[in-house]
Amino acid sequence: MERHYGMDWLRIGAFALLILYHIGMFFVPWGWHVKTAVPLGWVQLPMLATNAWRLPLLFTVSGFATAAVLGKSMGIGSFLRDRTVRLIVPTLFAAVLIIPPQPWIELVTQHGYAGSLWHFWMGDYFRFGTLDGIVLPTWQHLWFVVYLWVYTLALGAILALTPGAARASFARFADDLLSGSGLLLVPLAWLAVHMAIGGPRAEPTHALVGDWTAHRMYFPAFAFGFFLADAPRTWAAIRRWWRVAGVLAILGFAVVAGILLLWMAGVVPDTELGLPFAAGRLTMGWCAIVALIGLADSFWNRDHPWRRTLTEAVFPFYIIHQTIIVVLGWYLLRFALPPAAEFAALLVATVAGCWLFYFGGREAGWLRPLIGLRPLARRPRSATEAASIPGVP
DSSP, X not given: OOOOHHHHHHHHHHHHHHHHHHHHTTTSSSXXXXXXXXXXXXXXXXXXXXXXXXHHHHHHHHHHHHHHHHHHSSSHHHHHHHHHHHHHHHHHHIIIIIXXXXXXXXXXXXXXXXXXXXXXXXXXXXXXXXXTXXXXXXXXXXXXXXXXXXXXXXXXXXXXXXXXXXXXXXXXXHHHHTSTTHHHHHHHHHHHHHHHHHOTTOOOOSOSTTOHHHHHHHHHHHHHHHHHTTOHHXXXXXXXXXXXXXXXXXXXXXXXXXXXXXXXXXXXXXXXXXXXXXXXXXXXXXXXXXXXXXXXXXXXXXXXXXXXXXXXXXXXXXXXXXXHHHHHHHHHGGGTOOHHHHHHHHHHHHHHHHHHHHHHHHTOTTTGGGGTOOOOOOOOSXXXXXXXXXXXX
């Protein structure tokens, strides 16, 4: 497959948005690991403008990137081994050494836990049970990586067990199905079925097992991204319909925002209007993804000197960013700063901390696999060996 730089930029942008979203979780009234002293109700509006599509978009761009990795692999077995090492090793490393401050701070600030971080890590974190309702040890925000790995295994099993002719036939069928207006109508119909099964207020648990609310949304998004790597008629539909999808996404958000404002003003109890709220979110979610892919295809499909570095830095940024936000947010509480100052401090420190984590880890060969980077290529020991390597002058 030819490299689509627009999808690279969309992946970079999706993870950058994730960092902003998690900073926003410090301020919004919804539950999270650490909260500002006085949460801000209005922050729900910009948060709701993205939370219907940001995670399905991440799975979509990850599925597209997975197709590229598979295309360069020496068979499905090699592909699955590579993905397991790339995804699970960093997750285990983070679960042991990077994530523990997050549940500790949540326990300290919201449950009255009195032990130090060292005491928590040595005595309570590896209990393989719950403490005040918090499952320990935990993968926290890295649930996304675990789900991505499981979906990759499922995809690999499907590819291994399905004859090539059957795969090609299904790919043509799907490409036909999603051509034209089917690009919008078919996924929206599936999301309507999804909402009917789970109910308008169903939420993912991120526990993997039994999390069907998540799997019904995220696995199809991942599979769509994988399929999109070689789907010419679907790409043609995206190029035709992405502007319409953008308008529908805006209208969907207008419904969501209008209902939220009614709830916040007390005009309507928050137990009512759940169905149109959920329908607006789901419509906005899929249409925003189509619009963003079309936008990336139309305007961002070009290379830049920063693209390679940013593409590599995405995974290390993802691993470390939430721990930085939670730890710094907890530290800022003692200063009673205005929200704007808290936001500026969190944004600057998180971006700086992510870059330090990435730059510090990428130069250490032993550390690279632990932060989600490929091992450094071995340098040729002689001119003769170098001449024998394809691509080395």
